[in-house]
Amino acid sequence: MLAPILLAQAVRVRRATPRLPGATGPVSGLVRGEGGPLRLAVLGESTVDGVGAATHAEALTGQLADALARGGRAVAWQAVGRTGANARVAREDLLPLLEPADLVVIALGVNDTIELHSATRYRRDLLDLMVSLRRRAGHVPVVLAGVPPMGRFPALPRPLRDVLGARSGALDAAAARLGSLPGVVHVQMPAAMLDPATFAEDRFHPGPEGYRRWAEQLADVSRRLLSDTIQPENR
Structure with a gap:
């Protein structure tokens, strides 16, 4: 019964939402510090493309x-x-572009939600990605960022927001099951993290402050994962 309403809302959102470009500037860089650098690779959708930030330094990867x-x-x-x-x-398409890394962060799920993929398909596609990643990069630690709770996206009207919120939650629950794989940690994004004031102009993607909050959460988990998987090997 809701299908015609949801379709009409989806069309209106698509027409009314500003199309923001990805971040400009280099897609790789170095944050200076002591010793040999930790090689960080972030793989994913528009949030990794940096939509909502002017440069990658302000987007998810640079802030992480x-x-x-x-x-x-x-x-x-x-x-x-x-x-x-x-x-x-x-x-x-993206995994072949990945350079050697000591830590890989994967940020996906919003497009799988919008495309109405099932939780089963999403988990299978993520698992295939993990297997291919390990074949390419070895037993590299992986942080699997949770699917953002789309029920908190300001650009989405109700009931479309509620439907996509429920589906993003289902996909995230499916992704969380992959956190049991060796060297993989799933990090759920708390709904409270999505303050409307932290969104970009399109009210769909994070702005620099949203990326900063997300990066801080992922950094905390990444440090623990690296401590558990890398340091013991060096002792």
């Missing part, structure tokens, strides 16, 4: 690199993102 470098170690970062990418596209 900055947060990780506060421990004193240099961080060499690479952003491998594409606006509109889903998990399958990330494996087929």
Whole structure:
């Protein structure tokens, strides 16, 4: 019964939402610090493409690199993102661009939600991505960022917001099951993190402050993962 309403709302949102470009500037860089740099690669959709920020320094990857470098170690970062990418596209088109890394962060799920993919398909596509990643990069630690709770996206009217919010939650729950894989940590994004004031002009993507909050959360988990997986090997 809701289908005609949801379709009409989706069309209106698509027409009314500003189309923001991805971040400008280099897609790789170095945050200076002590010792050999930690090689960070971030793989994913428009948030990794930096939509909502002027440069990658203000977007997710650059801010995550900055947060990780506060421990004193240099961080060499690479952003491998594409606006509109889903998990399958990330494996087929983006993974081949990945350079050697000591830590990989994967940020996906919004496009799989919008495309109404099932939780089963999303988990399968993510698993295929993980397997291909390990074949390419070895047993690299992976932080799997949670699917953003789309029920908090200001650009979405109700009931479309509620429907996509429920589906994004289902996809995130499916992704969380992959956190049981060795060297993989799933990080759920709390709904409270999505303050409307932190969104970009389109009210759909994070702005620099939204990216900063997200990067801080991912950095905390990344430090613990690296401590558990890398340091013991060096003892």
